[in-house]
Amino acid sequence: MRILVTRPQPEAERTAVQLRDFGHEVFIEPLLDFEVVTPAPAELDFAGLGAMALTSERAVNALVALGVVDQLTHLPVFAVGDRSAEAAVQAGFTEVYSADGALGDLERLIVRHGVSGTLFYPHGRDLSGDLPKILENYEIKCRGALVYTMNARQRLSAETAQRLRGGEFDAVLFYSQRTAHTFTELLRLEKIKVLVNSMKALCVSEKIAAALDGFAEVEIAREPTEAALFDLILRKHAPS
Structure with missing residues (x-):
């Protein structure tokens, strides 16, 4: 499969390495960026x-x-x-x-x-x-x-937007509700809708799946862990 990974770095790269080892083609589009917050002295x-x-x-x-x-x-x-x-x-x-x-x-x-x-x-x-x-x-x-x-990105990269419009992804991975909401909002900004109907959403939990809309199929891991998500991919989407 051609899979889009939406989680932040450096986790996205670790996930991509594992998926490539499984034989999939992987693209990375982090939708959230890490920022340290200084707490109150107390x-x-x-x-x-x-x-x-x-x-x-x-x-x-x-x-x-x-x-x-x-x-x-x-x-x-x-x-x-x-x-x-x-x-x-x-x-x-x-x-x-x-x-x-x-x-x-x-x-x-x-x-x-x-x-x-x-x-x-x-x-x-x-x-x-x-x-x-x-x-x-x-x-x-x-x-x-x-x-x-974790600060949400304001736009998709030009490359990812172009690939989405071209129907180049078979599936998108989601690890958080925030990322799912952000992806949905950015699709609206880019006016990308019809082509999403041909993609699968692969989610770590039911809560994340509930935040998505418009996908051809939404699949949920048996438990909310990356290991379970990988198990889902290996069981149902092993490269032929």
Whole structure:
């Protein structure tokens, strides 16, 4: 298949490498760009912390960019998946646990281990769930800090717009609702509609699929992980 990958860099390139290894032709069009946000001083007061939660490797990148990561590396880390766990290890954290799944898996991991003190949760502007509120049910105090944002692109690249008009893609990959919304809006700006009807949308979750419109077919991974999305592609779209 000719696949368009819409996720941000550097994840997009990692995904593309894997898909090319599967035998597909891959094109990259990141629709969101990473930007570090400087939190209020009170949010960077690390007294009384007992652990840290991660739902994105970008949060680690932001902490490194803010120059505060060395003040946190003594904390145990609960990461939603292996990518964020690996980022924490690379940043110098030594006690790192991966839920290897989605937010619900992270919730169970944190509850199982417990937290002595406050759980620090550095995150982005757009969240798929409210972790501090969820953890209130277990009387676990969780303090969030906005440390990065993902800025939506204002236009598609000329090359991608031309390829879309030419019907050159068989499928588009979506990893977030925000990316799905952005793609839909940019198609409207470019007045590209009819040709999308011949493409498949391959999504990590049902929520992402619900944000899309106009695709010939929408396929959803069995669980919200890249591994499950790759499994979907291998099962249903293996190169002949």
